[in-house]
Amino acid sequence: MVDFDKKVSRFGTGATKWYVDGYDQEEVFPLTYADMELECADCICEAMRKRLEHKIFGYTYALTEEYKGAVKAWYKKRFDWDIDTEYLRVSHGVVDGFFRIIEAITKPDERIIIQTPCYPPFLFTKREHVENPLLDIDGDWKIDFEGLKRLCADKSNKVLLFCHPHNPTGRIWSEEELRAVADICFKAGVTIISDEIHGDLLRVGNTLTPFMKLFPDGDIISCISASKSFNLAGLDLANVLYNKLHKEQLLHALGDGANPLSLAAYIGAYTKEGEQWLEQLRRYLDGNFAVLKQFADERLPKSHYEIAQGTYLAWLNLKPYGVTDSKDFCRFFRERSKYLLADGASYRGEGYIRLNIACPVYLLTDMLNKLGDAIAEYENR
Template identity: 30%
Template sequence: MNPLTELTLAQLQQRTSVKWRTYAADVLPLWVAEMDVPLAPPIAARLKRAIDLGDTGYPAGNDYAEAFREFAAARWSWDGVEPDRVALVPDVMLGMVETLRLITGPGDPVVVTPPVYAPIFAFIEHADRKVLTAPLGDDGRLDLNALDDAFQRARSQSEHTVFLLCNPHNPTGTVHTRQELEGVAVLARRHGVRVISDEIHAPLVLPGASFTPYLSVAGSEDAFSLVSASKAWNLAGLKAALLLAGPAAASDLARLPEEVSHGASHLGVLAHTAAFREGRPWLESLLTGLNHNRALLEGLVAEHLPGAALVRPEGTYLAWLNFRALGFDEAAGNGGLAVVTDLAGPARFFLDNARVALSSGHVFGRGGAGHARINYATHADILTVAVQRMGRALSERRASAS
C-alpha cells in the first residue's frame, strides 16, 4: 500500500499542524516538510499502548540508540553506531546548537553550503556564532574548492571552526556520494575544521542513489552527526533525536549537559524507536510512492511549467525549482534574517495566482533567489492539480505581458 494515497484532501484539511493551518482552505500546501500520510501502524500501536497505560512520563533507557544501531547496520551496512557515543537530544536543530556550544565559542564561524535548510541561518545566529558560506556548485552539488576557500577564511578568524553538513541536502534533494564526503573529510582535517552532519533525511534516499553516513567516512573521527525518524516517518510533532559522536569526539560528547536530554518527549522516543525497529516495511512502501511522485512531478513540470528547471531530487521528498528563466527573481536576502513563511518571487506569485503554497527560494540563502521548493510527499492527485494550477497562472501571466 502506498501511504501517500491513503488520505483524501478533505481528511488532510482536518489536520491542525502548521502545514494545514498557515494558509486559507483554498490553498494547496506543498511547502513545509510534513508528509500527507497516516501514521505507520507500528508507531501508532506503540503510542496507543503508552496512552492506554498512561505511560506519559520522562524518557528512560537506551532503546532508541539501539534501534537506530540496528537500522543503520541493516540499511547501510554500517556498524559504527556505538550506543555509548550517542546522546538523546530534543531534535536535530537543537542538537546542532548544543554541539556548537561544546566545540565553539561566541563569534566563532560556522560554514554552510547555501542554498540550504533555511532555519540553519537563524539557529547559528541565535547561538551567537557567525555564518560563513561555501555555495553549492552550479550543478547543485558540494563545491570542494569553495569549501576549501571557506575553511581557510574561517580558520583565519578562529581556531574553533565548524562545517555544518546537510546530508542529504535540503532543499536540492542531493545525496552526497562517498567520494564527495571523503573530499569533505580531507579538507576538514587539513584545515582543522570540525564537521556536524545533519542526517535527518538519511532514510529517504530514492532509487539511483545511496546514502553514506558521514561518520562512516575515513577522517571523520572527530565529527558528529544528528539523526531522527522525524522526516522519514512524519514525526515532527513527537520530539526526539540522537547526537552521534565519532571516536575522537567522545570526550566532547561527555561534556554535553545532562539536562539537554530532558527536552526530548517520552512519546517521541517511543515513536522514533518503533520507527527504526519496526517501521522498515512501511518505509519501503513510502519510498515506492515517493519515487512514483518524483517521476510524476518531472512530467508535470515539463508539461505545465515550460521554462522552469527542476533539480531531480535523489533523496528527501523536496524538490528545487528554478524559475529564473521565466523572469522571476528577488533579492537574494540573508537567510538568517528570513523566516520560512517569508514569500517573494515565484513562491509569492504562485500563492497569489495559483493558490499553491511553496517555500520561497530566498530564505535558503545565497543562490535561492528565483527558486522555490516544492514538497511532493502528497497524494498524486493533489500534486497534479497543484502543478496544473501553477501552469495556468503562468499562462495568464504570459498572456497579460504580451
C-alpha cells in the same frame, strides 16, 4: 498496501504548516514545511498506544538498551553502519541538536561554514556564518571545493554545517565528494556536523553513505532522526552521534531523556513493519517525482529539472521564466490557487521555489497544472 492517496484534513490539529497568516486554515494547501500530508505507519501508532496505556509519563531515560538497540539495528540494516551507541545522545529535534552542538564546540567569535542554498535554520545558529554556495551545473549540484578550502583556511571558521542528502536540492553526496570534503576540513581543523535527517528518503535504487560511517574516528558529528522518514516531526526527537573527540564538550550539552511517546514511536518505526511501510512510501514518492519530472519537461523545459536523489523536496529554478523575486511569485501563485509554495529566497536561493511533494498524487497533479499556467502568466505579464 498503504493508501497514500488518502487525503487527511489537518484542520484543527495545530499543524504549523496549515497555520497561515496566523490562523488555522482549511482552504489552503501548503507545500511548504517538510512534513508529509500522509498518515504514518500503523506500527508506530500501535507502539504509542501501548505506551499511552501505561498512564504515567514521567521523566524518561532515552538511552535504554531497547532504544539504542532499535537505532543501532536500523542503521546496520539500512546503511551497514555500525554506530557506537556509547556516543549516542538525543536532542529535541535535529535543529535543537545542531544548535546545541555549535554552542558547545565553538566560541562566540568563531564562525560556521554553510553551503547555500540551505535549510533556513542553518542561517540562524548562535554563531555568524560564512557561505560557500553550491554550484548549479544545469540542474545538478556540486560542491565548490576551492571555495571550501579558502573558507577553511580562515582559523575563525570552525565548523562546516553539512546536509546529506541536501535540503533543498535533494542531492546525495557521493563517497568521493564526502572524502574530498573531509580531507579539506580535517586538514584545517574544521569540525563537520552532518545533518542526515533525510537519509532514509532516497529514490528507489539510490544509496547513501553516512558521513560518519566513512570516518568513525574523524572530526564529525552526525544528526539523524526518524522524523522525516516516518512523518514524526512533531514528536521532537533526534539522535546525535559523535566520538571521543567531542566526548567532554558534548557530554552535558546533549540530553539523555526524551518524551516517552516519542521514544515509543521511534522504536515502533525502527521495525520490520516500519521498514515495509517506508519502502512503500519511497515507491509512492518516486511516482510523485515522475509526475513532477514530466510536468517540468513539458512545461518548464528551460529549467532542466532533475529528479531529487533524496528527500521529498523539489527545488525548481524559475529564473529562466523571469522569476527574480521568488516571494513575489509565491504570492502571485497563491492569489491564483490554494497552494502555498516555499520561496527560494528564504533558502538563499533567489529565483527558485521549493515544493514539498509528499502528498496525495492527485493534489500534486492539480497543483502542477495550476503552477504551469501561473508561470506562463507571470512570464508574460
